[in-house]
Amino acid sequence: MKLIGNVIISDEVWDTKFDCDLTKCKGKCCQYGDIGSPITEEEEELIKKNLKNVAPMLSEENLKLLEKGITIKDQRGDLHIVEGAHNTPCPLSFINKEGIVMCSLHDYCLKKKKKVLDLKPLWCSLFPLIIKNTSVGWIINCYLPEFCKSKENPQPLLLSFSEYLSAIFGEQWVEAVRKEYAKEGLG
Numbered sequence: 001m002k003l004i005g006n007v008i009i010s011d012e013v014w015d016t017k018f019d020c021d022l023t024k025c026k027g028k029c030c031q032y033g034d035i036g037s038p039i040t041e042e043e044e045e046l047i048k049k050n051l052k053n054v055a056p057m058l059s060e061e062n063l064k065l066l067e068k069g070i071t072i073k074d075q076r077g078d079l080h081i082v083e084g085a086h087n088t089p090c091p092l093s094f095i096n097k098e099g100i101v102m103c104s105l106h107d108y109c110l111k112k113k114k115k116v117l118d119l120k121p122l123w124c125s126l127f128p129l130i131i132k133n134t135s136v137g138w139i140i141n142c143y144l145p146e147f148c149k150s151k152e153n154p155q156p157l158l159l160s161f162s163e164y165l166s167a168i169f170g171e172q173w174v175e176a177v178r179k180e181y182a183k184e185g186l187g
């Protein structure tokens, strides 16, 4: 376990080298799971407001589903993105020419030069990292299912998400992570 700033990083996260290769995994994290991706009420509101903006990328069937409601609640009452059927691509996704499941929210942000984290849910943006804000501070864990595929010679998993992590924890925090890796000869 590492503590950098007020962020606790699990050993698994710290020791894993991984850099998502969409061409190999084909975006399966937007398709497989026990239930749709976890999101917050605020994220749901943002998606609702932007549904018309991403609608041209979605299938008619998925759009209809989302118009009825973006989320469902799990047994604990936590929100998840609604699913058309179990283990089918997220209704907010589309399939590109290469057969990769792509996120319409992400695509829309890139096209409009907006920050991805301003619209794409945090869980989705960071997966396979899993971050939680707890009473003792932030905790970063990870979960790498078999379908996750990495580029060759990857950098540490944390640094693969440096752009998003710096938007959340600040550039100085990411610099501190880089220095720590360099000190350990792992960067």
Ligand code: SF4
Binding pocket: 029, 030, 031, 037, 081, 090, 091, 092, 093, 102, 103, 104, 105, 106, 120, 121, 124, 125
């Ligand atoms: S919201 Fe976007 S990133 Fe999240 S599961 Fe759906 S398509 Fe994938």
